[in-house]
Amino acid sequence: MAEKPEAVKVLYCGVCGLPAEYCEFGPEFEKCKPWLIQNAPDVYPDLIKESGGNEVDKVSDQMQSTSISAGGSSTSQPEEVKRLPGGKVKKKDKKEVIIEKVVRNKRKCITTVKGLELFGVKLSDASKKLGKKFATGASVVKGPTEKEQIDVQGDIAYDIVDFITDTWADVPETSIFFIEDGKKVPAA
Structure with missing residues (x-):
């Protein structure tokens, strides 16, 4: 051998x-x-x-x-x-909130908010506040990457930025981004 x-x-x-x-x-x-x-x-x-x-x-x-x-x-x-x-x-993970609008059934939209928990925001409380403010359904769901995110019914992507910065002072507007056509665009 x-x-x-x-x-x-x-x-x-x-x-x-x-x-x-x-x-x-x-x-x-x-x-x-x-x-x-x-x-x-x-x-x-x-x-x-x-x-x-x-x-x-x-x-x-x-x-x-x-x-x-x-x-x-x-x-x-x-x-x-x-x-x-x-x-x-x-690279260190940056703290950022990502807002994405998902269109379903041609006319219906869902706005997803990811990353609020990085700023110490409790997602269940945030979803309740978003639902009350915009008079829509809002819930905490697991996204495709198994991380929790907030799904809000309706197209409120641009109105939600002001609400987030006003409600939670820890979240600066410079750390909020939109996903448009697959690209990350700053909200500010």
Whole structure:
């Protein structure tokens, strides 16, 4: 029987998440250099020559100081960046309210409101207020992405913006968007 080949062990960068050999092609090579000098000196020997050897001492001091501060209860900790496979930085989810008008049966419309819960608005209370204000039926339903949204009967897309900003002061008008022809358009 043939022997099984041994698994290849890959060293991943602690900064960008890419394999150490590919850090130079990643988005943050300058930030990766200190980590590479300390943990993978054989991968980039030119980095050690560039720094003249002094960088290794600086990096080790820096790494120790960050591990000490992380171990203690430090209040000034930088936010951890969420990374996707391949080292790409995941964008933070923006707080935005999306209003979309859906036409059904030629003349009937439903206006959907998504994202109000991101501003601390309770959707059941919001649907009641919308139903009373516009004298229509309004309900909280699960949308196609399994997130809850408010469906309001009728075409009230443009009137609803003023009502949202007046009723809930936490929702700025700059964070309200319409979906028109498949494109996101700011309401302001």
